[in-house]
Amino acid sequence: MNTEELEELIQAHQAELFRYLRFIGADYALAQDLVQDAFLRAFRAKVVPELANLRARRAWLRRIAHNLFIDHCRRNSRSPVNFDSEQVEVAEAYWNREFYEHDEGFGCMEALEQCLQTLTAKQRDLVDSFYAARRSRDEIAESLGITSDGVKMALRRTRKALGNCIERRLSEA
Amino acid sequence: MNLEEQNDLLVDSLLWELVGKETPPDLRERILEQAEAEAKTVAMQPARPMATLPRPQLASARPSKAPLVLALAALVTVLGVVGALWQSQQAASAALPTLAAISGEVSLAEGRLSRGERLEVGSGGKATLIYEDGTVVGVTGRTTLQVGEGSRWSGQKVLEVRAGKVAAEVVPQPKGSEMIFQSQYAEARVLGTKFTFENEGGQARLCVTEGSVRFVPQAEGEDLVVASGYFAEAGELGFREGTLAELEQKGVVAFTLMNAETDEPMRSKPLRDGEVVVLSSLSTRQLNVRADLQGEGEMSVRFLVKRTDGTATGIPSAAANLQEHPPFFVAGDHWAEGRPNDCRAWTPEKGGYQISAEAFDGAGNPVGQPLSLTLNFK
Numbered sequence: 001m002n003t004e005e006l007e008e009l010i011q012a013h014q015a016e017l018f019r020y021l022r023f024i025g026a027d028y029a030l031a032q033d034l035v036q037d038a039f040l041r042a043f044r045a046k047v048v049p050e051l052a053n054l055r056a057r058r059a060w061l062r063r064i065a066h067n068l069f070i071d072h073c074r075r076n077s078r079s080p081v082n083f084d085s086e087q088v089e090v091a092e093a094y095w096n097r098e099f100y101e102h103d104e105g106f107g108c109m110e111a112l113e114q115c116l117q118t119l120t121a122k123q124r125d126l127v128d129s130f131y132a133a134r135r136s137r138d139e140i141a142e143s144l145g146i147t148s149d150g151v152k153m154a155l156r157r158t159r160k161a162l163g164n165c166i167e168r169r170l171s172e173a
Numbered sequence: 174m175n176l177e178e179q180n181d182l183l184v185d186s187l188l189w190e191l192v193g194k195e196t197p198p199d200l201r202e203r204i205l206e207q208a209e210a211e212a213k214t215v216a217m218q219p220a221r222p223m224a225t226l227p228r229p230q231l232a233s234a235r236p237s238k239a240p241l242v243l244a245l246a247a248l249v250t251v252l253g254v255v256g257a258l259w260q261s262q263q264a265a266s267a268a269l270p271t272l273a274a275i276s277g278e279v280s281l282a283e284g285r286l287s288r289g290e291r292l293e294v295g296s297g298g299k300a301t302l303i304y305e306d307g308t309v310v311g312v313t314g315r316t317t318l319q320v321g322e323g324s325r326w327s328g329q330k331v332l333e334v335r336a337g338k339v340a341a342e343v344v345p346q347p348k349g350s351e352m353i354f355q356s357q358y359a360e361a362r363v364l365g366t367k368f369t370f371e372n373e374g375g376q377a378r379l380c381v382t383e384g385s386v387r388f389v390p391q392a393e394g395e396d397l398v399v400a401s402g403y404f405a406e407a408g409e410l411g412f413r414e415g416t417l418a419e420l421e422q423k424g425v426v427a428f429t430l431m432n433a434e435t436d437e438p439m440r441s442k443p444l445r446d447g448e449v450v451v452l453s454s455l456s457t458r459q460l461n462v463r464a465d466l467q468g469e470g471e472m473s474v475r476f477l478v479k480r481t482d483g484t485a486t487g488i489p490s491a492a493a494n495l496q497e498h499p500p501f502f503v504a505g506d507h508w509a510e511g512r513p514n515d516c517r518a519w520t521p522e523k524g525g526y527q528i529s530a531e532a533f534d535g536a537g538n539p540v541g542q543p544l545s546l547t548l549n550f551k
Contacts, residue, residue, distance in 0.1 A: 036200050094176075103387075109397075121449065128449075134193070135453075
């Protein structure tokens with residue numbers, strides 16, 4: 001593979017790989033590093049699949065990325081995520097089916113944007129405080145006068161409601 | 174990990190991207206820099222001498238099948254290379270349009286365009302581009318476009334609209350190889366549909382009349398899918414989306430939350446009626462709100478701002494006078510000091526606000542309907 005081909009591969013697949021790594025548990029900085037490593041590993045590869053075949057090149061790149069992620073988890077015993085290769089395969093199949101197949105994920109994004117409008121003011125505040133303002137669970141707990149576990153549960157319930165809403169909207173689309 | 178946990182992880186990752194703005198970064202330059210450095214290092218290394226391997230002992234004196242196998246392998250390789258070349262030529266040809274019909278002032282003659290070639294259509298001129306798969310792009314007057322570089326493997330079509338407007342009818346494209354219309358403000362990625370894409374007045378605007386098109390603003394990586402009957406635009410005034418009917422509206426059409434420290438929008442999307450703005454989630458409390466106008470001719474704007482509890486808004490009373498010079502800011506600007514784009518800082522108290530704005534033409538007649546918005550700062 002030459003650098004021109006590599007550039008096209010990066011352009012076509014970097015966002016997809018990044019989102020996939022975030023989904024399987026990599027944080028923002030790790031996903032960024034692993035996307036970089038994955039493309040460099042692809043660039044060095046002696047055996048490259050037929051690049052005109054979208055399905056083959058996507059699967060190949062995703063495999064490289066998730067192998068790198070597993071290596072990272074194994075090397076770093078403090079890693080918050082404990083994934084074995086079987087679990088990653090299950091996760092990959094789920095991600096492909098539930099996310100990528102919906103217009104390369106944009107269907108889910110659009111559905112989520114609409115579903116966020118259906119949240120109660122309290123749920124929306126919680127989501128904004130945690131995801132937009134990046135306040136910790138403890139900080140949110142203190143301001144709401146509940147426990148940190150209570151915040152964790154509330155966030156989980158909100159995500160579940162959003163997940164159900166996304167599923168409903170995608171099935172109606 | 175069970176299904177429920179996977180659902181939770183997926184929504185969590187979507188929320189980080191959509192609400193937490195942790196959009197995928199562009200790592201192209203970083204990766205290519207390293208790949209190029211590696212390629213150079215490999216090229217500079219002296220060739221390694223071939224290791225001498227012990228020759229395997231032949232088990233018997235029977236004639237070997239190796240020459241036949243080698244010949245077959247060579248034949249397969251040659252066929253593979255020829256096939257790949259043929260496929261690549263087919264793909265390259267599918268990515269290039271043919272200039273099929275021209276009238277008026279057009280910079281090129283009819284015929285196949287090549288990569289990088291630029292087409293200019295003068296005022297009152299028209300041109301039609303046709304691709305091998307039946308995709309048709311109509312180019313209106315005062316438009317300049319260039320045939321871009323798509324993926325070499327799949328015959329991806331790319332047109333860079335440098336200025337002006339195109340109307341396209343794109344037949345379904347292979348997945349992963351959407352046709353791309355580019356401008357400096359945004360891209361439209363199309364799998365097959367009818368729409369217009371224009372690059373004028375510092376904005377790129379996509380209007381979809383059939384199917385759906387992905388719109389990718391250059392400034393922020395927030396892509397969205399624009400469905401039939403809707404438009405999206407991005408550029409110097411930020412981002413806006415809505416129905417095609419809204420594009421026909423005149424006067425004040427949107428409000429944008431501004432960062433008064435930088436005089437830039439706090440985010441590309443306009444404010445929504447009833448929106449809750451969490452002050453602690455913003456990078457600054459030096460704010461203002463801009464009224465965005467649509468329509469031709471000079472317009473002036475009058476604002477009316479009230480607190481829902483009736484207390485003072487903290488906005489200077491002069492800002493409620495008729496503002497005659499764009500851009501129009503709820504809390505005023507430093508136009509009198511010669512800095513029209515420098516909006517005054519306003520730090521709203523927490524609570525509800527009602528903002529309304531009405532546009533007037535040069536003769537003082539109202540333009541369109543007044544636009545109102547309720548905001549809640551928390």
